[in-house]
Amino acid sequence: MSYKEKKVITIGVVSELTGLSERQIRYYEERKLIFPERTKGGTRKYSFTDVERLVDISNKMEDGMQTFEIRKMEQKQLRQTELREKMLRGQLNAAFNIRK
Template sequence: MASYKNKKVITIGIVSELTGLTERKIRYYEERKLIFPDRSSGGTRKFSFHDIELLMDIAEKMEDGMQTFEIRKQAKRAETEFEAKNRMRRGQLNAAFNMRKG
C-alpha cells in the first residue's frame, strides 16, 4: 500500500499556498529537473506531500546560495547511496536467510 505522502494529488496552486513559493518558481524547479510532478489527463501538475517537503528543501538550499546543478548533483548522490544501502541490506537478508535454510 502506497503512503499518502507519495500520492500525487495536490495542484500547483495549493503547493504554492503551502510552501510560500510562487507557481513560477515551482515550474522553474521542474524545468531544472529538481522536482517531478505527475500530470493529469488535462495537463495539470499533481504533487505529493513528499514533493512539497522536497520543494521546501530546494528553496532553503537556494536561499543558502546553492545552484540548481549542485542541488541536482547532491540529490543524485543521495539516491545512489540509498540504492547501495538497500542492495547491501538485501544481500545481508539473503545471506542470513540462506544460512538458516541450509
Template sequence: MDLNDRRQLPLFSIGTVQKLTGLSARQIRYYEEHELIQPARTSGKQRQFSFADVERLMLIRQWLDEGHNMAGVKRNFEEMERRRAHPKDSQKKDLSDTEVYKWLEREMLGTQSKSSESLFQGDLSRFYRKR
C-alpha cells in the first residue's frame, strides 16, 4: 500500500475531524452537501474521513477565512484539478519583454526552427503603446 492509498483510508469520525479542523459538524455536512468532500460511510451510515478529506476541509476553511465564497472555493478546487490533469499548462511562465524581443528577432531572421511553436504568438499587443 503506497502513501496515496493510505491518505485515502477512512479513519476519522466527524468528532475527531471537528477537533482537527476547527469546523462544526454542521459545516462539515454542508461541505459534503456541496460535494466538496465525499467521506466514506460505515455500515451504520456514520461518516468516516480520511487524511485527504481532512486536508480538503482545512483548505476550504483557509479559503473561506481569506474571503472566498463557496463559488470561489469550488473554482479553486476545479483549478487544482485542472493543473493536476494538465501539468504542462501550469508550468508555462510569462516571458519578460527582453525574452519576447529575442524570440521575435529570431523568428523574423528565420533562425528559429520551423517546427517549433512561437512562444509569443498572440502576445504582440505588448509592442503597442496606448496613447
C-alpha cells in the first residue's frame, strides 16, 4: 500500500488542507463520494488520495455539478476501468495461452 492510500489524516487536518469545512467533508461522506476509515473511538481518518479526491469533488461542485452526477460519473469511470482491465487480462491470457 502506497503512503498516499494510508488513512492517517484527521478531518480537521483535511479541512485545513482542502479549505472545506468539516461539515462539507461529512456531507460528501453521506453522499457516498468519500469513504474514510473509523478508529475504534469513531474518529474519521483520511488518506492523501482522499484529500485529492475531496479537492476534485469541490471543484466539480463549484462548476455546478450535483453530488449524484459526480457519483454517477465516477461509477461509469470505474466500470470502464474494470472493463479495460478485463480485456487486457483476456489479451494477455490469449497471448500466453493461459487457461483458467
